[in-house]
Amino acid sequence: MTIEQIKETEQRFLDYVNKISHYEEAVGLMTWDLRTGAPKKGIARRGEAAGTLSSEIFHMNTSESMKAFLSELKTSEAWENIQEVTRRAVLECEENLKKFENVPPEEFKAYVILTARSEAAWEEAKESGDFQTMLPYLEQIIAYQRKYAGWKGFKDHPYNALLDDYEPGLTVETVDAVFSRLKQAIVPLVEKIQKEGAAPETNFLFHPFPKEKQESFSREVLKSMGYDFEAGRLDTTVHPFAVGLNTGDVRVTTKYDEKDFRTAVFGTIHEGGHALYEQNISPQLDGTPLSGGASMGIHESQSLFWENFVGRHINFWKKHYPVLKNYAAGQFDDIPLEKFYRAVNAAGPSLIRIEADELTYCLHIILRYELEKALINGEMEAADLPEAWNDKMEELFGIRPSHDGEGVLQDVHWPGGAFGYFPSYALGYVYAAQLKHAMIQDLPEFDKLLEEGRLKPVKDWLTENVHKHGKAEKPLDIIQKATGEKVNADYLIQYLTDKYSAVYKL
Amino acid sequence: MTIEQIKETEQRFLDYVNKISHYEEAVGLMTWDLRTGAPKKGIARRGEAAGTLSSEIFHMNTSESMKAFLSELKTSEAWENIQEVTRRAVLECEENLKKFENVPPEEFKAYVILTARSEAAWEEAKESGDFQTMLPYLEQIIAYQRKYAGWKGFKDHPYNALLDDYEPGLTVETVDAVFSRLKQAIVPLVEKIQKEGAAPETNFLFHPFPKEKQESFSREVLKSMGYDFEAGRLDTTVHPFAVGLNTGDVRVTTKYDEKDFRTAVFGTIHEGGHALYEQNISPQLDGTPLSGGASMGIHESQSLFWENFVGRHINFWKKHYPVLKNYAAGQFDDIPLEKFYRAVNAAGPSLIRIEADELTYCLHIILRYELEKALINGEMEAADLPEAWNDKMEELFGIRPSHDGEGVLQDVHWPGGAFGYFPSYALGYVYAAQLKHAMIQDLPEFDKLLEEGRLKPVKDWLTENVHKHGKAEKPLDIIQKATGEKVNADYLIQYLTDKYSAVYKL
Structure with a gap:
């Protein structure tokens, strides 16, 4: 290719991803509107319209045109002659493509329908605390997630494939290390403030x-x-x-x-x-x-x-x-x-994650992480969830839910198929403490x-x-550059220990 | 084609127009949002995003797929075997296609850019009352509209092609008849209430x-x-x-x-x-x-x-x-x-259409209609507009604007290229009076x-x-069926005469 041809291809690629961003903006607005005041009688058709545009986004991200752009721009002569921002965009599109490349289209389509139904069923199941109505959905979703890890490919642990969707580059090895440090520090701290602390009047x-x-x-x-x-x-x-x-x-x-x-x-x-x-x-x-x-x-x-x-x-x-x-x-x-x-x-033990305080929040995440990992690994099945959940609540918080609505059914993530997502909540907290220190x-x-x-x-x-930096840098690189360190739970532990010792006058 | 194939084509056509309606819903929401509270720093990119989806709609409406659907569904064997609603949708799509079929794509694209710029220039021109800055835009827009009438095709009068875009089936002949009746009745009525009427205290x-x-x-x-x-x-x-x-x-x-x-x-x-x-x-x-x-x-x-x-x-x-x-x-x-x-x-004479009362409103429309018709017919040029506008104001209302900002520049329609639109305002009023009578x-x-x-x-x-009925019936058919008559200005004239004689105690 001549330089001129390369520049021309680059521009067409940038126009193409710009078009995708326009569709995303439309879907974003439709979603915002649905959640802030769209009249209820229009919701069904709005959902269909947003679905049409979302399919189009999926289609553009995985199209033959996209594949052609990536292979043309990744030739060494092109690579050296395109802008840095284009190179990063190409890599991002490539990652995106990889997620779906080996997913059989019929399986993906069936899965989208499955999770939509499952999410719809969840509200009621949570209300009534009826895990059995959710079980068939969860079984199928977990089966898909296990297969998905295989289609996408992974090193060491199938759960790494899922983690990577939410936190590119993150592995079970890192999460295990960080979470076990957090658990060892937070569980006794929570016990201590409960036993020895002066509880604030609220x-x-x-x-x-x-x-x-x-x-x-x-x-x-x-x-x-x-x-x-x-x-x-x-x-x-x-x-x-x-x-x-x-x-x-x-x-x-x-x-x-x-x-x-x-x-x-x-x-x-x-x-x-x-x-x-x-x-x-x-x-x-x-x-x-x-x-x-x-x-x-x-x-x-x-x-x-x-x-x-x-x-x-x-x-x-x-x-x-x-x-x-x-x-x-x-x-x-x-x-x-x-x-x-x-x-x-x-602060103190509580059943519901989204109402948790900043001290115990990580424990809610660790509980979910441990269950997810076992489910994806095949060490556990969906049917085992309620018992395992309640046991872990007892282990981490010393309390047990009275029904599954305030236990395993409390979050929409699993019914929606978002396995691998939860760890980012606690990890974000760890990052925040590192950033504060830096x-x-x-x-x-x-x-x-x-x-x-x-x-x-x-x-x-x-x-x-x-x-x-937006998405132009990888998460772990951002942390490394901003703090001079890899992921490190020490700063969060120090913060929580100091702060809660003071608040509870230990 | 077998019945099964016909049914299958019909379904694919319905899916296709449904998809178009989803895009229209997205653009509609984006426009609503822009006009009700979108933050100003996001407007430029939002405009681009809405532009992308609008182009897609245009593309789908005029695509080879659309043409294929129309020709397949209009074969006599298909036509007899599809639902009535599909037949009407086919006819509607066909009309839509006709509008653009003979428009050279480069000319259309240049025109879209022209009107966007012209609309942007208009706000300021209106503010300062400076017609000369708008003149080059108006000249080009009018030149395009004249060509457009030719591309689309018309009977009797080129303006019929434009009227038909807003009011399918309407002709200069009808509008001339209706508007001349209105003018003959309203102008003297306005004069009379001014001279002999008891003006309400306001x-x-x-x-x-x-x-x-x-x-x-x-x-x-x-x-x-x-x-x-x-x-x-x-x-x-x-x-x-x-x-x-x-x-x-x-x-x-x-x-x-x-x-x-x-x-x-x-x-x-x-x-x-x-x-x-x-x-x-x-x-x-x-x-x-x-x-x-x-x-x-x-x-x-x-x-x-x-x-x-x-x-x-x-x-x-x-x-x-x-x-x-x-x-x-x-x-x-x-x-x-x-x-x-x-x-x-x-009620009484006034310079600004959108602030006009219900009695004089039609006169504002008639003024615009007469000028538009002469412009499209080539009897008048854009440069003649200010003088012609002011003369007609004098003729119809007995008043003259002090500058073009409160005269020929007051409406966005012409800078936006909407020639043929104005008559529908007064016509709607005539319809409303007919509907009231029925x-x-x-x-x-x-x-x-x-x-x-x-x-x-x-x-x-x-x-x-x-x-x-939505758009499944033509406007003139709706009026005919609902009122048993063609367009008839008598009911509006009667209403205005009776009402304003009473309000002004004539």
């Missing part, structure tokens, strides 16, 4: 706090984090999320519980952390498959950084507690800051910045070290 | 009326019209519109002027009329090109029916005035119903229904005679 948290006031406060907090309302908006939903439609349109959703303001405040900060990530990806990556988060874990590192390392820090509240008091209907008037701070950091080398005045409400340097550091 | 209309209260009232009115909030929602925008994403999701937008509550109230009723139409199209037509309004004129007949024949009727306010009073901040407390009714029906034959208790706020029979009559 009842004053649950007084009525009008929605509109919560919303105003949430908006102020988002602004102080550096969230750009000219490139996003805040809406209400049932299961909060953030979504980047493009880097100039990254939306946050939240929900308001008038009896527990923490839901909205910490939920908004969490989703705001996800949104800051997507707002600050380099515009150079716009319209390529690299304009997104590097992985689920890196994404979660951003939401958890803001939720926990900023939002649950005493100095953040030195600045924001007076503001919160202004919005609240008097419930904090007689509560000193220290008492408020300890209350919002109360950040304070550059910003030793971190605590003071929080106290003064000057969060821009914090955001800028994250943009420089994480956000801007 | 200053009490313009007191501050809080937005939230206006919104609550607007919602009540929409509900009383039978608008289904489970199949729609109400949002705020700058230029109000209604949009049917699917029959279960038909959205209304409005705007609130705190100094003039009429903007929101009559605007919401107007858009609500459009929305009722789309909510009540037969679900049998879902996913076909027939699931939409029959024409711009029929659509406008629905919005104007509700806005004028219901919303500006004294009996509507017998029911709703007390409700409005409750929401208002005291501004109507001392105003009797009769005085209020006359005030919201004040309706009271079946519902002689019409006035009483309004007084009691029982609007369901009114909505049901419109659903039965208009809404349910």
Whole structure:
């Protein structure tokens, strides 16, 4: 090929992936709309329309055109003459293709239908706590996941194939090491604060706090984090999320519980952390498959950084507690800051992951990880899940669910087929603690910045070290470059030990 | 072809048009979002994404696959063995195809870019009243429209080709006849009320009326019209519109002027009329090109029916005035119903079409129609527009714009290339008066229904005679079947004469 031909092929490839990004933007908006206020009678047809566009995306990602682009651009003469961003986009498309290359189309189609039905059945099964109605679905989903690992290919452990979908490059070996360190540290710490700690008083948290006031406060907090309302908006939903439609349109959703303001405040900060990530990806990556988060874990590192390392820090509240008091209907008037701070950091064993505190959260993930690994490995079957779940709850938390609705059926992930996803939650937390440690080398005045409400340097550091790269860097490379280390659980353990020893006055 | 093969082709055709409808739903949502709250930094990329999907729709509508479907399904053996709804969909697709069949693709592409630029330039030209900056755009647009009429083909008058795009089957001959009757009746009526009429007092209309209260009232009115909030929602925008994403999701937008509550109230009723139409199209037509309004004129007949024949009727306010009073901040407390009714029906010459009253509205349309026809016919050139516009304003209204921003530049239609569109506004009004006349034959208790706020029979009559057909019937057939007549301006003239003689106490 002549240089001119190479440039021409490169441009056609970039146009092609740009077109895919346009379809993704449409589907993203349709999903956002479905979850924030689409009228219910239009939902069925909307679902079909989104399905049509999603199939088209799948088709474009795996088409003969895509394969031709990749093979043409990967010839050594082309490779040397295309831009770096194109090279990374090519590699990303290749990874994407690999996921599906060996999946028999009929099996994939049947699986999409299966998980749609399974998700639909799940709501009711969770409500009634009836595991048996979910069992046939889970059996088929797990059977598919086992086959999928084989189709995709893996080294050492079939679960590695699934991990890699959510956290490229991550292996069972690493997760085992990190999670076993966390377990060894957190389980005894939780026991200790329960037995020897001074439990914070929390009842004053649950007084009525009008929605509109919560919303105003949430908006102020988002602004102080550096969230750009000219490139996003805040809406209400049932299961909060953030979504980047493009880097100039990254939306946050939240929900308001008038009896527990923490839901909205910490939920908004969490989703705001996800949104800051997507707002600050380099515009150079716009319209390529690299304009997104590097992985689920890196994404979660951003939401958890803001939720926990900023939002649950005493100095953040030195600045924001007076503001919160202004919005609240008097419930904090007689509560000193220290008492408020300890209350919002109360921790202890609980049954439900999404309601868990920052200390015990990882244990919920470890439980799921251990079960998933055994299921994919064939050491365990779907039918064994309820018993195994409850036993592990007892082992890790010292409590047992009274029914499967508050146990094995609580999350939509398995009914939806998302095996390999859970570890990224805890891993993101580990990353966040590592990033915090690295950040304070550059910003030793971190605590003071929080106290003064000057969060821009914090955001800028994250943009420089994480956000801007989008998907152009691999997650483990981002962590290595930003922190100078591989994944390391020590910083999180240190943080939790120090913080909870103080909060519980050990 | 065997019956089985025919059935199979029919199904593939229905799947194909269903897919097109899914793309249209996505573009519709993207447009709604852009106009109701999308953050401004995301607009540029959103526009590109919507452009990509729109091109795809154009491509599917004019593709070789589409042509093959049409020719296969139109063979006499296929035609007799497919469903009626498929036959109508085939005819609709054929019409659609005809519009573009002979348009040279390069010319079309250049024209799309031209009108996008022209629309962008228009905002500023309107603001500054500078016609010269728009002139080169208008010259090129008019040149294209003249060629387009030739490519599409026409009988008698090239403007017929353009009319037919918005009002299938309509001709200059009909419009000339209808509009000349209207002109002859309305011009002297307007003069008479100005000279001899008792002008209603209106200053009490313009007191501050809080937005939230206006919104609550607007919602009540929409509900009383039978608008289904489970199949729609109400949002705020700058230029109000209604949009049917699917029959279960038909959205209304409005705007609130705190100094003039009429903007929101009559605007919401107007858009609500459009929305009722789309909510009540037969679900049998879902996913076909027939699931939409029959024409711009029929659509406008629905919005104007509700806005004028219901919303500006004294009996509507017998029911709703007390409700409005409750929401208002005291501004109507001392105003009797009769005085209020006359005030919201004040009429007279004005420069701006979108602010015109129901009496003079048609004259604004007639002015545009006469100019468009002369432009397309080659009797006039774009450069002649300002002078011709101002002369016609003088002839029809007795007033002259002080600059082109409040004259020839006021509407986006011409800069956007929408020649042939304007007549449907006035035609819709004529249809609405005809429908009203036919309706009271079946519902002689019409006035009483309004007084009691029982609007369901009114909505049901419109659903039965208009809404349910969607695009499966031609506009002129709908009017013929519903009213037993061709287009007839008499009913509108009678309505306006009677009403304004009373309001102005002639």
